[in-house]
Amino acid sequence: MSIMENWSEIKAIFKRSFRSSFHYAIATVSESGEPHITPIGSLVLGKPGHGVYFEEFPHQLPRNLEGNQQVCVMAVDSGISFWFRSLLRGKFISPPAVRLYGVAGKRREATEKEIQLWQRRVRRVRFTKGHTMMWKKMRMVREVQFTHMEPVHMGEMTKKLWK
Numbered sequence: 001m002s003i004m005e006n007w008s009e010i011k012a013i014f015k016r017s018f019r020s021s022f023h024y025a026i027a028t029v030s031e032s033g034e035p036h037i038t039p040i041g042s043l044v045l046g047k048p049g050h051g052v053y054f055e056e057f058p059h060q061l062p063r064n065l066e067g068n069q070q071v072c073v074m075a076v077d078s079g080i081s082f083w084f085r086s087l088l089r090g091k092f093i094s095p096p097a098v099r100l101y102g103v104a105g106k107r108r109e110a111t112e113k114e115i116q117l118w119q120r121r122v123r124r125v126r127f128t129k130g131h132t133m134m135w136k137k138m139r140m141v142r143e144v145q146f147t148h149m150e151p152v153h154m155g156e157m158t159k160k161l162w163k
Contacts, residue, residue, distance in 0.1 A: 001162060003100070003149050007048040009162070010149060013098050014045055016082070017075035018121070026053075027072040028064035036060050042138065043073065044117050049146045051100075052114055054138040055107055065104050071144060073100045074152070086157065095161045097152035105143040114141055 003010065017024060023041040030036055038061045042054035051073075055062060065071075076097040077083075086092045110118075118138055125131045151162050 001149055001151065003146055004048045006149060006162060009095065010098055010100065011045050013077060013095055014043070014075045016077040016079065017097075020078040020082070021076070025074045025076075026061065027074070028061055029068050029070070030060070030064050031067045036064055040073075042118055042135075043144075044114070044121065049102075051102075051144045051146065052110075052141050053144065054110065054118060055140050055142050056138050057134075062107065065142075069103045069105075071102055071104050073102075073144070073146075074098070075100075076152070091157050091159070092154075092161060095151060095158060096154070099150040099152065100146045101148050101150070102144045102146035105145070107140055107142050110139050110141040115139070 014024065018041065023039040024043055025037050026040045026043070027035055027037050038058050040053050040058070040061075042056075043051050044053070045051045074097060077094075082096070086096070115138065118135070119126070122131060122135050126136075151158070
């Protein structure tokens with residue numbers, strides 16, 4: 001399936017996913033071949049096929065990326081009302097989840113624009129102690145170039161949701 005053709009739907013799923021769970025799952029592979037999943041809430045999607053995330057807290061993720069830059073990011077809309085309405089109807093009216101596959105770049109300093117995008121995303125909680133402790137001083141990022149996507153299929157419930 002085409003990332004370019006489906007980019008607006010992909011971004012919508014990521015937005016709903018962040019709203020419902022404050023993170024996405026990013027999978028990498030260790031040097032010994034073990035899969036590793038890290039919750040990342042700071043991924044911001046931009047132009048089609050492109051994203052950037054702040055890398056301040058993960059430990060294993062950057063080690064894995066030293067040897068293999070391939071990543072898979074999954075976003076799931078975990079909203080209770082979204083799922084309940086879909087279960088009552090017997091179908092989803094919009095895709096509940098998607099996987100993006102890509103390659104992560106080198107760790108670098110965030111641009112002022114990237115910092116502003118992130119701060120705008122978490123502005124609703126900027127008054128909290130947690131925001132000050134975790135998100136106020138995010139500075140290091142990695143770009144991700146997504147090469148392809150894969151819908152999460154759930155049988156008849158997700159039939160005919162993608163172009």
